[in-house]
Amino acid sequence: MSGTPPWQPGGPGSQAACAELRRRADAYGPSPLEYWCHLSLAAGFAEHGWFEEALPSLRACVALSAKLPTPHFRMGNALFALGRMAEAREGYEAALQACVDAIAAEASEAFANGDVDAGRELQKKVHPLLPKVHTNLGVAFETEGLLMSACEHYRESALLNPTHHKSLKLLGSALLGLGEHEAAREALGHAILLNPEYADAHCDLGLALADGGDYASAKSAFEEAVRLDEKHASAWYNLGNTCRMLQEHEAAVTAYEKCEEVDPSNWRAALNASTALLSLGRSKEAHVRLERAWQQAGQRVDLYHALQHLRAIKANKDMIGALMHQHHAQTLGSGSGASSNGASSSATKKDVSSSSSLKTKQENGADKAADLSEIELHEKDENGETATGVDTGEVAVAPFGAKNDRVSSSEHMHSALEVHSLQRRTRVGRCPVKRFRDEATESNLPEESRASTSAGRGRPVRKARIERIFRRVLQMEGSKQFSGAMRCMNERVLRTLDKGRRGMVDLSLCLAVLAPLARGTLQERLSVVFELLLWRRPELSAEASLTWEDTREYFVALRAVCSLPPGAELPTSEGDLVSAAMFGRYFTDDDIGIGGVLKALMKMERAQHVRHGLVCAVTHSEIVGPRYTCVSPGVRRFDLGAQAYAERRVPKEANKSPPSSFIFEESLQPPTPGEVMGLRLKKLFRGG
Structure with a gap:
């Protein structure tokens, strides 16, 4: 028998069968029995992953008993599983309000009956579904990138149910995504105290420690995570990165190999393993790993930018430069070369990354992995110069001056x-x-x-x-x-x-x-x-x-x-x-x-994509953005990019016989072809 089985969505007769089941439930008329029939149908559909088929029954439950939180909650779960996040949030928020209203109604009834003590006790009561609603609403917000909103609901869930380690873990992960390292470590630490066998919490604690620069403690956390779960690919990968930061390259290679065993598609593990092997002097093995990374990456541009990042963090700088050169040559040969976009990114991605998951049954929340946002490493970039040059400058011994008041x-x-x-x-x-x-x-x-x-x-x-x-x-x-x-x-x-x-x-x-x-x-x-x-x-x-x-x-x-x-x-x-x-x-x-700063900023905005066809005399990289030309009398003319100019750095030869001050003029437009040719001829006649 071929085709889709009848018990799967889209199978022969499946839609008709579902409709028949709903019709039988409707036959009981507006009554509690109809409500429970539809609720049971929805639970059965959801148990088999038929979330689309569960929605009509859940809507019927909401229409029959809008004040009950359970149908709203399960509606949110079904919509979440279908990827309809905005509607899922509406379902969870309706469930949240229904939980509050249900407790308030019980308390009001007790007061109306004259039982003041019972009414006050009911006012303090927490609806049993409320912590789960807060958790799932937080996951929905986090999936949409709203980490601050997610933190509020994770925190509420943890306060309502202090023994729920998953809420604390999710809170720690979201705080980590916001850069709140201390608070993240505290929340993750509490989650581990409640459940010491929680590998995901150990992994995210390692991320928080690594992001704060405590690589030794981070290494211990990652080691504990892989001890608890040998197939935790993210923990192996982050353990390799941490070992590399600690200059333990042999251990890093081992961790990357374990990561590739668990997740063969992780090309970043292969790439980072190649850099660790280069640090150990095992160049042949490094090139094998690099070739594997090229094959797995699929998109050569992604790999090219990853190599640029490794160079930016000075991971075996000379050899990475050679690998970049080789990669560029090979991609040009294959006709799919990756070109830099001029200015390097202001926030490169950190190698240490993780994903956290909240896997629960239908009543405990949507079965969805809540991915932790990648942690960024804010390296100081060239801000207007490509990051492939070699720095040969030094701080100027003479002050910088401007040719006129229009120069920043x-x-x-x-x-x-x-x-x-x-x-x-x-x-x-x-x-x-x-x-x-x-x-x-x-x-x-x-x-x-x-x-x-x-x-x-x-x-x-x-x-x-x-x-x-x-x-x-x-x-x-x-x-x-x-x-x-x-x-x-x-x-x-x-x-x-x-x-x-x-x-x-x-x-x-x-x-x-x-x-x-x-x-x-x-x-x-x-x-x-x-x-x-x-x-x-x-x-x-x-x-x-x-x-x-x-x-x-x-x-x-x-x-x-x-x-x-x-x-x-x-x-x-x-x-x-x-x-x-x-x-x-x-x-x-x-x-x-901020008058002068704002004027300089607006110049950066106007010229951030302007290529001048000239290289910075300090970084030897193409200048993109504002260009500053030294026009001091008696000083050989040279050009600087915005970053070198801001740091007051000049070529070493300019410091050998410095003027009283280095005078600069500012250009936001590229030189004309005639000006470029004139500059090249002057350089040629001066002997380079």
Whole structure:
């Protein structure tokens, strides 16, 4: 007999059979018996993976008993299994409300009957389904990349059921994805105390320790994970990475081999094994592993960027360079070469990565693996130069100067590169600044703080609400990309604004701090910032002015987020109001605001994809972005990329007989072909 079996979805007669079963359940009419028949049917369908067939029965249960949490909960599970995350969240949220309402109804009935003590006890009661609902709702949020929202529900689940080790493990994994290493280690440690045999918790604890730089302790955690589960591919892979960080290359090779045995498709394990073998001097074996990685990777661009990352972290730099050269030659020969896009990524992926899973039966939640977001390693990139050159520069012995006042100083460019990195990692630079102003609405605030006119109250919201707002603002589809952006935003912005570590942030201040990094003209950014700060104080909206306290607090927060030292005090007295024109002057002031840094940043934005056809005299890499040419009298002309200029580094020969100062001119456009030819001829006649 060929074709799909009749007991599987899509089998001959399966749809008709399911419809007949539902018809028989409907025959009992609106009654408790009909409810239980449909609920049993849905459970049977779900047990065999027939989630689509289970939905009509679950909808019938909801229609019959909308106040009961179980049908809503199982509806969420079925929709989650079908990948319909938004609808699944609605089901879980309905179940959450039904749990609360059910307990409240019982308490109200007891009070109505005059039993006050019983009513008070019922008010303290927790619905038995509530911890499971919180856990699954957290998994749904995490799947969509909303880690802050997931943390809130995992935390609630753990509080309601302190012995539930999976909730604590999921909480630790989500906190780790947000860069909250200390809190993640604490949650994972509690999960391990409750269940010492939980291999996934040991693996994620190793990730938290490794991300904090404690590789020795991380190694112990990974070793415990593979002892508990010899087929834990992620733990073997991370153990290999940790051993490599500890310069234990032989142990790293062994761990990578174990990882490949468990997961033969893991090409990164083969690639990392080749670097460890190179460190041991076993070049022939290394090339065999590299060839295997090429075959498994499928996409040569992915492997090329992985090799660039290994070079960036100085993993056997010379030999990795040779491998990159060989790989480039082979891909060109095969007609599928991978080219660099000029500027290297501002946030390369860390080799240490993991996945955590929550596998439960239908009543305990959706059978879905909740992937832990990859941890990013924020290596300092070239910010405008490809990362394939060899650095031959040194710090200049003479100060840097500008040919005219239109040239950004090296100090401003250094700060602008830091802000540009934040801008790219959070993806804020892609958003029109007007989107930030559109989010300044009462609907984004919790109900208790809407329409409040209390002076000094601000617009406080929980971090999870900020996360949902930025999901709309950034308009990112990929959950991993969004969670990575929110991790950076949490580390650089939200922590700075949440001084009391209460999980609360002033929405107006948060939007105003990030608005200068959004896309738009200087005037557009300034206007949106001022409007957002006005929204912070509704009682002053008629004045169209800001208070001295709000203005000072804004510039302190802005400079802190931009990694700038504290600025000068505002030249106003307490109680004065700051007009829009006055605020604009403060904003563009170098000592109070970020005027020079913002101008340098906007130059980076305009020129970030501009290729000049010239190489940096320090890194010997192609210059992409702003170009700085030394025009000091008596000094041989040379060009620098933005990073080398910001770090005040020059070629070694320039320091041998330095001028009183190195004078630079700035170019945001590539030189004309005639200028390039003239420069090459001058170089040729000067002997190279």
